[in-house]
Amino acid sequence: xxxxxIEDLWVRFPTRQGVFDAVRGVSFSLGRERLGIVGESxxxxxxxxxxxxxxxxxxxxxxxSHVNLEGRDLLELGEREMRAxxxxxxxxxxxxxxxxxxxVVTVGEQLMEAYLQHNxxxxxxxxxxxxxxxxxxxxxxxxxxxxxxxxxxxxxMGQRIMIAMMLxxxxxxxxxxxxxxxxxxxxxxxxxxxxxxxxxERGMGLIFISHDLNLVSxxxxxxxIMYSGRIxxxxxxxxxxxxxxxxxxGLLNSLPRLDDKRTHLSVLAxxxxxxxxxxxxx
Amino acid sequence: xxxxxxxxxxxxxxxxxxxxxxVKGANLxxxxGESFGLVGESxxxxxxxxxxxTGLAPQWSGTIEVEGQALSGxxxxxxxxxxxxxxxxxxxxxxxxxxxxxxxxxETLHLHGLDNIDKRVAGLLDDVGLGQRFRFxxxxxxxxxxxxxxxxxxxxxxxxxxxxxxxxxxxxxxxxxxxxxxxLxxxxxxxxxxxxxxxxDLPVIxxxxxxxxxxxxxEIVEVMSSETLRMGNPKHEYSQELLRAxxxxx
Amino acid sequence: xxxxxxxxxxxxxxxxxxRHARLSSLYKGWxxxxxxxxxxxxxxxxxxxxxxxxxxxxxxxxDPYSQDLASRLQPxxxxxxxxxxxxxxxxxxSRLIYGARITLYIVALVALIAPVAGLLVGTxxxxxxxxxxxxxxxxxxxxxxFPRLVLALAFxxxxxxxxxxxxLAISLTAWPPYARMSRAETLTIRSTDYINAIRLQGAGxxxxxxxxxxxxxxxxxxxxxxxxxxxxxxxxxxLGFLGLGAQPPSPEWGAMxxxxxxxxxxxxxxxxxxxxxxxxxxxxxxxxxxxLRDALDPKDDGQ
Numbered sequence: 001x002x003x004x005x006i007e008d009l010w011v012r013f014p015t016r017q018g019v020f021d022a023v024r025g026v027s028f029s030l031g032r033e034r035l036g037i038v039g040e041s042x043x044x045x046x047x048x049x050x051x052x053x054x055x056x057x058x059x060x061x062x063x064x065s066h067v068n069l070e071g072r073d074l075l076e077l078g079e080r081e082m083r084a085x086x087x088x089x090x091x092x093x094x095x096x097x098x099x100x101x102x103x104v105v106t107v108g109e110q111l112m113e114a115y116l117q118h119n120x121x122x123x124x125x126x127x128x129x130x131x132x133x134x135x136x137x138x139x140x141x142x143x144x145x146x147x148x149x150x151x152x153x154x155x156x157m158g159q160r161i162m163i164a165m166m167l168x169x170x171x172x173x174x175x176x177x178x179x180x181x182x183x184x185x186x187x188x189x190x191x192x193x194x195x196x197x198x199x200x201e202r203g204m205g206l207i208f209i210s211h212d213l214n215l216v217s218x219x220x221x222x223x224x225i226m227y228s229g230r231i232x233x234x235x236x237x238x239x240x241x242x243x244x245x246x247x248x249x250g251l252l253n254s255l256p257r258l259d260d261k262r263t264h265l266s267v268l269a270x271x272x273x274x275x276x277x278x279x280x281x282x
Numbered sequence: 283x284x285x286x287x288x289x290x291x292x293x294x295x296x297x298x299x300x301x302x303x304x305v306k307g308a309n310l311x312x313x314x315g316e317s318f319g320l321v322g323e324s325x326x327x328x329x330x331x332x333x334x335x336t337g338l339a340p341q342w343s344g345t346i347e348v349e350g351q352a353l354s355g356x357x358x359x360x361x362x363x364x365x366x367x368x369x370x371x372x373x374x375x376x377x378x379x380x381x382x383x384x385x386x387x388x389e390t391l392h393l394h395g396l397d398n399i400d401k402r403v404a405g406l407l408d409d410v411g412l413g414q415r416f417r418f419x420x421x422x423x424x425x426x427x428x429x430x431x432x433x434x435x436x437x438x439x440x441x442x443x444x445x446x447x448x449x450x451x452x453x454x455x456x457x458x459x460x461x462x463x464x465x466l467x468x469x470x471x472x473x474x475x476x477x478x479x480x481x482x483d484l485p486v487i488x489x490x491x492x493x494x495x496x497x498x499x500x501e502i503v504e505v506m507s508s509e510t511l512r513m514g515n516p517k518h519e520y521s522q523e524l525l526r527a528x529x530x531x532x
Numbered sequence: 533x534x535x536x537x538x539x540x541x542x543x544x545x546x547x548x549x550x551r552h553a554r555l556s557s558l559y560k561g562w563x564x565x566x567x568x569x570x571x572x573x574x575x576x577x578x579x580x581x582x583x584x585x586x587x588x589x590x591x592x593x594x595d596p597y598s599q600d601l602a603s604r605l606q607p608x609x610x611x612x613x614x615x616x617x618x619x620x621x622x623x624x625x626s627r628l629i630y631g632a633r634i635t636l637y638i639v640a641l642v643a644l645i646a647p648v649a650g651l652l653v654g655t656x657x658x659x660x661x662x663x664x665x666x667x668x669x670x671x672x673x674x675x676x677x678f679p680r681l682v683l684a685l686a687f688x689x690x691x692x693x694x695x696x697x698x699x700l701a702i703s704l705t706a707w708p709p710y711a712r713m714s715r716a717e718t719l720t721i722r723s724t725d726y727i728n729a730i731r732l733q734g735a736g737x738x739x740x741x742x743x744x745x746x747x748x749x750x751x752x753x754x755x756x757x758x759x760x761x762x763x764x765x766x767x768x769x770x771l772g773f774l775g776l777g778a779q780p781p782s783p784e785w786g787a788m789x790x791x792x793x794x795x796x797x798x799x800x801x802x803x804x805x806x807x808x809x810x811x812x813x814x815x816x817x818x819x820x821x822x823x824l825r826d827a828l829d830p831k832d833d834g835q
Contacts, residue, residue: 016563040455041426155324184323184482185527211455254460256489258512258529264464265489268457338728363734376725380747382553389743393733418547420557436729 002029003172003205004052004090007065011047011229014059022047022060024229028282030173034199034206035282036220036237038213040251044229045209049175052207053086070172088118091166093195095178097158101150108146111165118169133164137194156187163195173205181210192219213240213251222282225251230279247274284347285444285476286312286335291344293327293334304330304339306500312493314443317470317477319491319508321484321524327500328480329371332446335478336368348444364394367437371449373429377421383407383432384417387439394440406435411465427458434465438473445470447479451486463490484528488512496521564827571823577816585632594623596630596783605799616801618791620781624805627783631806634784635813638699638768639761645703647753650710655741655749657711658718669715676708681770688776695784698777702767706760713756714749721745751828758821762814769810785810 011023023044028035039045051062054074067074069089077085086092094100102110111130112123119126127146134142137160150158159179166174176195180188196219199206210216216223217240225233225248233245243249250268293305305327312318320328333339335346340356347353348366370376377386387403396402407417410431421429430450437445450466451459467490470477481487487494488508495505496518504518516522543560547553565571584591593612600621608616615624657668675683687701688694721727722745730744771777772786773793780787785806792803 040457186523189527251456254457256485258485258488261512264467265460267460267464336732360734363732368732370725370729372725376729378726378744382550384550390733393735415546418549418553
């Protein structure tokens with residue numbers, strides 16, 4: 001049973017030179033699984049994630065046959081109902097925790113607010129919940145972190161706090177847009193492992209947007225590869241290295257590898273037919 | 283011959299009680315024509331070493347020798363800038379937003395006291411694979427990779443011997459990264475350059491460099507050849523940890 | 533070259549010369565400005581103002597100084613005096629038209645002096661840092677601490693009443709905010725990589741400040757000046773009103789209000805009409821300034 005079903009999604013931006021299509025007719029569905037979306041900058045992967053939550057800023061336009069969340073078309077909801085969907089049913093973790101947390105409010109208050117926004121309840125209950133969530137994301141001295149301001153925590157810790165905050169209302173779907181790109185490699189894996197564990201445990205759907213093919217193949221079940229606003233290939237994450245599409249192969253080959261010494265890296269030769277081919281259903 | 287020699291280098295920011303030691307007792311030496319890598323996570327002090335060499339981090343002690351000449355303080359002379367140049371990490375921040383490519387390169391050539399500027403600008407653009415079409419564009423009309431090529435052209439304008447590369451591809455897509463790394467490799471062969479390259483990405487450093495130093499918390503924990511890294515034989519525990527984190531389990 | 537190809541030439545992806553690149557970037561800024569209808573209203577009013585000032589002798593129906601005591605304080609719509617006459621029987625419309633020259637003169641002089649002084653002080657303080665910064669910014673603080681009109685009053689009192697001295701006084705009180713703004717921007721700009729990069733080419737402080745920092749400060753300065761213009765016109769009018777700016781019989785708008793004040797209850801138009809003129813021009817500058825803020829952003833390329 002699919003949680004989210006998207007059919008023919010377009011994101012358009014009117015510009016002086018005519019309409020620019022950032023996403024061009026993307027269709028896919030998401031079950032209780034970890035779905036990766038990979039592509040280069042400008043491929044439309046982040047736009048797709050934002051379009052689901054209708055977070056595309058004006059003058060951008062989102063169009064689709066439907067964006068169904070358990071049978072309800074999100075595009076037909078009013079702005080008020082949409083606000084209830086955001087956070088409560090679909091949450092989003094952005095790239096840099098520095099810009100997602102309010103710098104003048106303590107971590108604890110922000111977590112409690114996230115809880116109280118979607119649940120009626122006493123303050124002490126919210127507090128208990130917040131501490132529990134921090135412990136869930138492997139923060140040891142949760143009490144101290146509750147009192148800290150965002151600038152007092154490290155990048156990795158900040159991103160874990162963001163994940164905790166996003167998971168408090170118990171959403172059905174988590175959209176993570178490059179959640180670890182701003183972090184060091186060693187911290188990256190730790191944060192992803194925590195996110196992975198929580199998503200599995202709660203039977204949520206995860207959309208993991210990243211430019212890093214290796215990371216996605218490691219942490220997802222299924223991968224959509226996007227190129228110039230369309231899906232060019234869909235494959236099982238563990239079979240990513242046997243991908244068929246020349247674009248996917250090209251991306252994989254352009255990475256320097258420790259086990260393969262070359263004087264020159266292979267360069268991606270772009271074929272105009274890639275962007276003209278119809279979008280693959282994912 | 284040694285292009286770059288660093289002994290007991292300490293670099294710090296701030297004064298007295300809020301002094302932060304960014305680099306502690308670093309030693310390294312780069313042979314002429316070699317490519318040397320500095321690897322570490324954010325805050326390990328790897329970029330700070332480059333900044334101390336160029337005078338952008340003024341507070342340091344120890345010895346820095348460039349082609350046998352010892353440097354002191356933050357003041358650098360003209361001759362230094364024609365020997366050592368730097369490419370910055372973020373191509374979106376390293377080009378003046380209101381200067382065209384032509385202005386950037388012409389001014390640099392002018393500052394180095396070179397003649398025949400018009401022809402040289404054209405030559406530089408060809409050198410970095412941009413071509414003349416990009417000559418009069420502003421940075422916002424260029425992609426990240428194109429900007430980084432302009433930044434490389436600017437660094438090459440004074441015909442330096444040593445290029446300091448501060449994460450030159452970390453802001454770029456992997457396909458563009460491959461193009462820029464290939465370009466840097468070609469330029470090194472063509473002009474006989476010496477590279478000191480900083481990156482957090484082990485495969486990139488292993489690909490580009492002959493020798494590398496692993497840094498943590500301002501200290502160099504290990505210097506090894508990239509062969510050693512490829513074979514998976516670093517000695518220090520931290521190097522092994524970094525290596526494990528950057529190899530994707532297949 | 534026909535219109536279409538000129539447009540294409542201006543919007544070219546790959547400019548072929550420096551001049552082409554500059555014109556093309558100006559044209560794109562103009563296109564952005566043009567989409568802002570309020571800014572265009574402001575610009576139109578200001579163009580009309582310049583036009584009026586230039587062609588004042590042609591446009592004005594009467595001599596602004598010729599008195600006719602027989603037909604003094606005529607109401608709006610009187611035959612021959614579209615906007616009525618003042619207490620000395622001078623045609624208000626003609627005086628307004630000639631007054632546009634004075635207003636523009638004030639605006640142009642202040643716009644030349646204050647921002648340039650502010651830019652100089654601010655960028656030098658910001659780039660040099662250390663004691664130069666401390667000294668320059670404390671001087672700025674001293675000027676900021678005085679109430680603006682009172683300081684201007686003191687200057688005019690010392691230098692003597694008159695339009696040039698009023699301009700000088702206004703400029704002297706108007707530069708500190710520009711200095712503060714330029715300094716703040718310089719502090720951000722000087723630590724960027726493109727400034728580091730040019731330093732590594734051996735560029736000296738003078739070149740960095742004039743060629744690299746100024747061009748970036750100027751756009752926000754222009755916006756700020758346009759937004760401040762309203763205040764400057766009002767200050768000039770205020771000085772005129774107090775009798776310390778333009779001297780009678782000069783048709784300066786502030787002085788005209790001051791003269792009309794005595795009759796405001798029975799002959800309201802004498803003070804109201806120049807008041808409306810000040811209001812319109814101030815508003816026009818504000819509208820334009822708002823539009824320029826968007827158009828001068830170098831990153832914007834309609835993408």
